[in-house]
Structure formats: structure tokens, C-alpha cells
Amino acid sequence: MSPARTDHDARRHDVSEAVWQVLAEHGFAGLTLRAVASAMGASTGLVTHYFSGKQALVAHALDILEARTQARPRLPYPSPGLATLRAQVLNMLPLTPEGVTINRVWVCSWDMALADPALYAAQTARYERIRADLRTAVEDARRLGELPATADPADLAATVLSFTHGLVVQALFDPASFPPDRQRDLAENFLATVRLSARA
Template identity: 30%
Template sequence: MTVAGRRKFRREGEERRRQDLIEATLDCVAEHGLQGATVRAIASRAGVTAGLIRHYFPGKEELLQASYATIMGRMTELAKTALATVEQDPRRRLAAFLEASLVPPVIDVRTFSIWGSFIGRAGSDPALGVAHRAGYLGFRDEVETLVAEVFSGSGRLASAGELRRHAIAINAIIDGLWVEGCLAGDMFENGELAEIGIGSVEAMLGLRLRREELA
């Protein structure tokens, strides 16, 4: 018979542990929703014991909020990097932005599961609500700026209202295609969603965003 000794452990850096706990939380939420994110499940996945959570966060609620902020930041960051790496022509910048938003790793079931689990409570939980709204408006502003650049770059005029409507519509089509792609990615060919997204925006704006390749 073995006498169970006290478990060995290593002291990790503070930031590292926080990040591990957040990642473990996101894993739990992705797999079993908010219900699955119990302190014990999170700790187990992070390779520590439950009590440690309260050493890094005031309570479970704060850990969840930090996790939500992390996943949101990660998503918007991915979309923005698509803007940074691309050439100047506003139309191709917009196309690249659309493309990036509609292929992996932005299209991703895990991310979507987490998003859905949190967003379901954004209507009733005020903190989540404002967090979402801020993220949404930030994203839409990004789109609106892009559209404005496309218009001015093409020598077309658009009122503020028109810009706003275009931004709302483009944002909606990104969101809608994103949801569909995450939930049923296997129903679409590779790159099909991006193709559809770009084509739709071209039709909506009444101009081509890509250079014609095979014409």
C-alpha cells in the first residue's frame, strides 16, 4: 500500500499562471459551455489544484471575465493583422479583410463555442453586454473606415448615412458567414465563404475589389 504523499509542484511566473488558467477556462467553456467551467475542471486542465485559482483571481467570476476579454481581444487582433500586412489599394485591403475574417483561424469552432456561450448572456449580464457592444462597434468602425477609403479611392461620394449603412451590412454579412462557417464548416468548399463574402460586398458596393485574374 502506498502512502499518498503531497503532490509535487513547480512555481510558475505570475503572468504565465494567469494565462494558463485563462486558457484552461476557455477550453472548458468551449467543450461544455459555462456550466463546464467549474473551478475544479479548470484547475485540473491547467494542471493545478482548485484552490490556486483564488490565489490569482478574486473569484471564479473574475476569471471568466478575464477569459472573455482574452478571447475577444484575440479575435479582433486577428482581423486587424489582416489590415496591417496588406498593400495600399483600399479595395484590396477590404478584400483581404473579408478574406481573413472568413477563413481559419478566425473561422473556428472552438472560438465560436466560446463566443456563443458568453454572448448568450450578453443580453442579461450588463458587463458582458457593454463588452460585446464595444467590440462590435470597434469592428464596425474598422469596416466603415475601409469602405470610406474604398469610396474616396474610387472617386465616389458617399454620405455619412450611406457609409454607416454599408458598414452595418458588410459587418452583418461577415458575422453571418462566420457563424455558418464555424458551425458547419464542412458544408462549404475551401475558401467558398470568403469568395461569397467578397462577391456579395462587391455587388453591394457596385465595384470590384479584386483584380480580375482569369479574364
């Protein structure tokens, strides 16, 4: 690789790190070319070399957010069915400092996504994928006899995601009342209720 290419890749990495720093500290509302330049200790002109405007900057920021979400440490899926469903729920919760930051940035992105058709469609598709993964775990649980055959996978997946996101929001706004241990306890109690209600 040529030195020029190496320098370009290193500089783009620095820009991406600065974008994430601004997101983590100020959310999407504070994400501007000037803010990214300030985080880098560079000129705005350098940043505009990488982004033609705010829309390109936001698109890159969302790519970074998705990549960090996928790369963060997660509980493994120990076995199909309810064990996987439990891991999926816990993996979405803000149980670590990194999890708090990632969830905060996602919540910050909602307002923007509701106002932009392209971002709205992307966020809708993302939640469809999450529900599909949860639905697969529920279907496996039915197949394994952990849930009755009458349990509706789509409804249970939507219920699980609704509970989890509700808990995420409460934990972000009131972390003192919802520390990690309480989040885990509430998640365990909820999943126990899901098992019981599905059998009713």
C-alpha cells in the same frame, strides 16, 4: 526578477492556458473554477487564488479571448479602400482551425453578454469599433473613386458586418457545407455585389 515572481508569472500563464483550453472545448457554459483546475491537474483552491469567483474568471476569459483575437494571423491591409475592406471580411471568417475556435468562443459569449449589463455594454462597444473600422475602409473607397460618393459608409459597414457574421454562424454550424474555399467565394461574391449595388 525574483524566483518567486517568476514562479507566480509562470503559474498565472498556466492558469490562463487552462482557461483557454476549457473555453475552446466547452465554451463559456462549461467555464468553471473546477473545470479550469481539472485542465491544469490542480486543485480548485489553487485556481481560487487567482479568481475570487465566476465573474472574475469570466472577465479574465474575455481578456484572453480578445488578446487571442488580436494576436491571430491576419491578412495585411494591402492598400486603402476596397482591398482593405476585403481583408477585413476575410480576417473575420473561420478559415483556419484557430479562426474556428476563436469564432466559436465569441458566439458562445453572446448569450452571456445579452444577460449581463456590463458585458452587454462591452460587446456593444466592440461591434461599434468593428463597424468604425469597416466604415473607414468604405470612406477610403469613396475617396479613391472605388465607390460612388452617394454610398453611405455607415449603412455599408453595417451590411458588411451583418453578412460576415451570418456567414460565420453558418460555417460554425455546418462546416461541411461552408468550407474555407466556399466562404472565400461567398465573400468575394458579396463584395462584388456591394460594389455594384453602391453604384446603382
